[in-house]
Amino acid sequence: xxxxxxxxxxxxxxxxxxxxxxxxxxxxxxxxxxxxxxxxxxxxxxxxxxxxxxxxxxxxxxxxxxxxxxxxxxxxxxxxxxxxxxxxxxxxxxxxxxxxxxxxxxxxxxxxxxxxxxxxxxxxxxxxxxxxxxxxxxxxxxxxxxxxxxxxxxxxxxxxxxxxxxxxxxxxxxxxxxxxxxxxxxxxxxxxxxxxxxxxxx
Amino acid sequence: xxxxxxxxxxxxxxxxxxxxxxxxxxxxxxxxxxxxxxxxxxxxxxxxxxxxxxxxxxxxxxxxxxxxxxxxxxxxxxxxxxxxxxxxxxxxxxxxxxxxxxxxxxxxxxxxxxxxxxxxxxxxxxxxxxxxxxxxxxxxxxxxxxxxxxxxxxxxxxxxxxxxxxxxxxxxxxxxxxxxxxxxxxxxxxxxxxxxxxxxxxxxxxxxxxxxxxxxxxxxxxxxxxxxxxxxxxxxxxxxxxxxxxxxxxxxxxxxxxxxxxxxx
Numbered sequence: 001x002x003x004x005x006x007x008x009x010x011x012x013x014x015x016x017x018x019x020x021x022x023x024x025x026x027x028x029x030x031x032x033x034x035x036x037x038x039x040x041x042x043x044x045x046x047x048x049x050x051x052x053x054x055x056x057x058x059x060x061x062x063x064x065x066x067x068x069x070x071x072x073x074x075x076x077x078x079x080x081x082x083x084x085x086x087x088x089x090x091x092x093x094x095x096x097x098x099x100x101x102x103x104x105x106x107x108x109x110x111x112x113x114x115x116x117x118x119x120x121x122x123x124x125x126x127x128x129x130x131x132x133x134x135x136x137x138x139x140x141x142x143x144x145x146x147x148x149x150x151x152x153x154x155x156x157x158x159x160x161x162x163x164x165x166x167x168x169x170x171x172x173x174x175x176x177x178x179x180x181x182x183x184x185x186x187x188x189x190x191x192x193x194x195x196x197x198x199x200x201x202x
Numbered sequence: 203x204x205x206x207x208x209x210x211x212x213x214x215x216x217x218x219x220x221x222x223x224x225x226x227x228x229x230x231x232x233x234x235x236x237x238x239x240x241x242x243x244x245x246x247x248x249x250x251x252x253x254x255x256x257x258x259x260x261x262x263x264x265x266x267x268x269x270x271x272x273x274x275x276x277x278x279x280x281x282x283x284x285x286x287x288x289x290x291x292x293x294x295x296x297x298x299x300x301x302x303x304x305x306x307x308x309x310x311x312x313x314x315x316x317x318x319x320x321x322x323x324x325x326x327x328x329x330x331x332x333x334x335x336x337x338x339x340x341x342x343x344x345x346x347x348x349x350x351x352x353x354x355x356x357x358x359x360x361x362x363x364x365x366x367x368x369x370x371x372x373x374x375x376x377x378x379x380x381x382x383x384x385x386x387x388x389x390x391x392x393x394x395x396x397x398x399x400x401x402x403x404x405x406x407x408x409x410x411x412x413x414x415x416x417x418x419x420x421x422x423x424x425x426x427x428x429x430x431x432x433x434x435x436x437x438x439x440x441x442x443x444x445x446x447x448x449x450x451x452x453x454x455x456x457x458x459x460x461x462x463x464x465x466x467x
Contacts, residue, residue: 046454047363066455071369081364132369
């Protein structure tokens with residue numbers, strides 16, 4: 001149902017890029033550092049000024065208020081940030097928080113952020129994003145700092161969400177094996193341009 | 203009232219020279235800064251003394267207005283110069299001057315017309331010193347607050363953007379930092395009010411008493427000045443922080459740190 005379309009998106013030193021991700025589809029993106037992966041994701045989430053257009057189900061980003069757009073087209077960086085003392089303060093007041101889905105007990109909501117392990121942090125960061133029911137997930141190396149067990153948990157969580165909500169996922173990774181696990185479509189960036197595309201486009 | 207002679211001031215200047223020599227042992231440039239600042243104080247105050255003398259002799263609203271404008275522009279420049287990361291393209295100067303103009307001028311006008319009620323209301327003997335006290339203090343509050351705000355935005359950008367990514371509005375994402383900035387700008391005047399008379403005798407009151415005024419009269423003026431300064435600083439600081447924090451984001455509520463420029467060190 002939710003489709004993300006990117007047309008002639010670009011900025012200083014990268015693009016223009018075109019790509020499309022269908023509902024329930026996962027597209028992997030890789031490339032050397034400095035190739036523009038993070039800049040592309042930030043432009044799609046409308047965090048940086050850019051040229052070109054991004055559409056969600058045919059509606060351009062500019063038609064959404066910026067905060068609403070970022071709720072629907074949610075970016076998860078590899079290093080999550082926490083601005084308050086406890087976990088709970090980082091969720092909306094009316095959020096339906098299912099800690100069991102990320103393998104944490106209910107009292108984890110009242111844990112101090114400082115106490116969290118990197119795996120717990122990243123799982124909670126993903127839960128924090130999913131609480132808004134985004135239609136598109138932009139994942140910027142979401143498992144870069146995690147061990148194998150926590151990586152698998154994140155992959156499973158994303159796959160479950162993608163299948164149950166028919167969300168479109170754009171997954172930046174540098175891990176060949178991970179890309180094979182999570183998607184059969186793969187784009188490679190080099191110097192701000194797509195240099196190789198493998199797998200079937202939806 | 204005992205008149206000061208040039209010799210009296212020279213004696214005090216010798217003390218400043220001694221301080222400069224001593225501080226040169228710590229750091230050479232510190233001694234230079236002390237001497238330059240002392241020289242500026244002497245020249246600037248002598249000049250303003252002459253200007254005030256001329257203004258008092260020719261009471262004219264145009265001259266008073268010109269003097270006020272000059273003071274405002276210099277205050278705007280000082281606010282800009284004191285920020286380590288400032289808004290580009292004249293925004294630091296514009297935001298600083300405008301918020302000082304709105305608060306200091308409004309409060310001075312109120313004091314002149316409603317409280318003091320002199321004829322004419324712009325009589326320079328009241329208007330210029332009052333505006334000077336207000337501008338000087340508001341300038342401190344505004345420059346501290348704007349400096350704090352831009353520093354926080356720079357250092358906490360990852361947190362601010364994390365909130366934007368989660369669909370928070372720019373207002374929500376920067377609210378805590380705005381509060382910190384306003385508080386930082388207001389601490390000096392709050393401390394000054396709390397310590398007045400107990401720890402410190404405010405400079406204006408001291409000057410009046412030394413110049414021969416009755417202590418209770420000097421105290422009444424000091425209280426008036428303190429209140430006016432608190433209001434002027436508070437309004438100016440809040441206006442500056444509100445405007446500057448808007449400028450940190452664009453129409454799509456993106457954090458635009460490219461609008462900040464690091465000051466040359």
